[in-house]
Amino acid sequence: MESELERLRKKVENFPSASTFTRLAELSHDAGDAAGAEEWCRKCLRAFPRHGMAYVILADLQNAKGRTEDALKSLAAGLEKDPRLVQAHRAAAEILAKAGRTPEAVAELKKALVIKDDEQVRARLRELAGSASGSRPASPLAGAVPAAPRPTVPTAAPAAPFAQPVTTPFSRPAAPAQARALDHLAAEPGIRGVAVSDASGRVISTKGLPAGQDEALAALGAEVGRGAAMALTTTGGGGLGSWSVVTGSGQILAFTRGGQVTVLVLAEPTVRPAMIELRARQVLAELGAA
Amino acid sequence: MIDEILIKLNRVRGVGGAVVLTTDGQVVAGVLRQEVDxxxxxxxxxxxxxxxxxxxxxxxxxGGGPLHVQGELGGILALPVGKAWLAIVIDPGANLALLQLEARPFTEQLAAAIAL
Incomplete structure (x- = not known):
């Protein structure tokens, strides 16, 4: 371990990267050097202030020393930089649960579930909600667990006890709110057309694209999405959120949540992707995928 | 020479590693974190x-241009460099627009080095 620490120390001097800093923190902690581990986290945050995982590791170190409030502050700081840092919500929930602050712990787990559905989180939530209702029979928590954020196609799997009935519009014509969101996206300057597809690359809804082109965009876009997810796996990049291909004569942008529903946009090459993303995420939200 | 350019590119904020590859996915050169193959x-x-x-x-x-993939914990930016491609591993929270701007001189150097 010492040689690995030394190798990473040299590496971080020459090629400072957030992942190397956090790896150094983990190795120092494993070697029993808690102060050193905390120092690596702080160095990481100085160099990469938006690297959320460093906050989570720092909080873990602080919590291990009994500095509960410091740990919660670190997690809050991490969430401020990266609101989708699901690990921070989970860590905060555990700290709060241990401190007997069950309602706050439950709230954190619910936030984690909104970001990413996870059976472990749901199980923990059931456990905590159960213990809360045990102490307070009238607790409203048990009925307030959010539904799994995967309202795509009807599934044969049994619904989790907390899951709300899945009412998916995807096999039916778009509801008015969804159609409006799609209209707004398609009406943005420089947008040639939009398609919404399912995980299999079938068109759910489309706007502004000629017949045939929407199906090609959805089907081949699904192939690109699968390739993008596989490429991310090799780098530890997590679940796919978006991909884009820019050419001299146009660009294709795709935004997804969990790969179940994807909004695909065909646009002029000069259109700013950030503007498209805002509108596309609205469509995903209206479809219930976000 | 390609390795030296990649090492310098790795110093750019937001870059977590880089690899030059052929269009059929063969490695030309790469400077990546230990855990990335x-x-x-x-x-x-x-x-x-x-x-x-x-x-x-x-x-x-x-015309083939940049390809960007964004995940929850990082991303990949692929840029054409002559007949090859440069794939940059992006740290979470990196500023993509700035990174693309800062990567430009490196892609030019790599394209020149590959053409030699």
Whole structure:
């Protein structure tokens, strides 16, 4: 371990990267050097202030020393930089649960579930909600667990006890709110057309694209999405959120949540992707995928 | 020479590693974190580029440009460098627009080095 620490120390001097800093923190902690581990986290945050995982590791170190409030502050700081840092919500929930602050712990787990559905989180939530209702029979928590954020196609799997009935519009014509969101996206300057597809690359809804082109965009876009997810796996990049291909004569942008529903946009090459993303995420939200 | 350019590129904020690959996904050179396998990354990006080019040509979009993939914990930016491609592993929270700007001189250097 010492040689690995030394190798990473040299590496971080020459090629400072957030992942190397956090790896150094983990190795120092494993070697029993808690102060050193905390120092690596702080160095990481100085160099990469938006690297959320460093906050989570720092909080873990602080919590291990009994500095509960410091740990919660670190997690809050991490969430401020990266609101989708699901690990921070989970860590905060555990700290709060241990401190007997069950309602706050439950709230954190619910936030984690909104970001990413996870059976472990749901199980923990059931456990905590159960213990809360045990102490307070009238607790409203048990009925307030959010539904799994995967309202795509009807599934044969049994619904989790907390899951709300899945009412998916995807096999039916778009509801008015969804159609409006799609209209707004398609009406943005420089947008040639939009398609919404399912995980299999079938068109759910489309706007502004000629017949045939929407199906090609959805089907081949699904192939690109699968390739993008596989490429991310090799780098530890997590679940796919978006991909884009820019050419001299146009660009294709795709935004997804969990790969179940994807909004695909065909646009002029000069259109700013950030503007498209805002509108596309609205469509995903209206479809219930976000 | 290509390695030296990649090492300098790795010093740019937001860059977590980089690999130069052929269009069929073979590694030309790579400077990556220990846990990232350059051959696997190049193969995956090569396949992805193939799918993306197929999609672009089907939609009659000419000219291969940047390809960007964003995940929850980081991303990948693939940029053409001459006849090859440069795949940059992006740290979470990196500023993509700035990174693309800062990567430009490196892609020019790499294209020149590959052409030699």
């Amino acid at each position: 350059d051959a696997r990354l190049a193969a995956a990006v090569g396949t992805l580029l193939g799918h993306a080019q197929h999609l672009a040509s089907t939609l009659r979009l000419a």
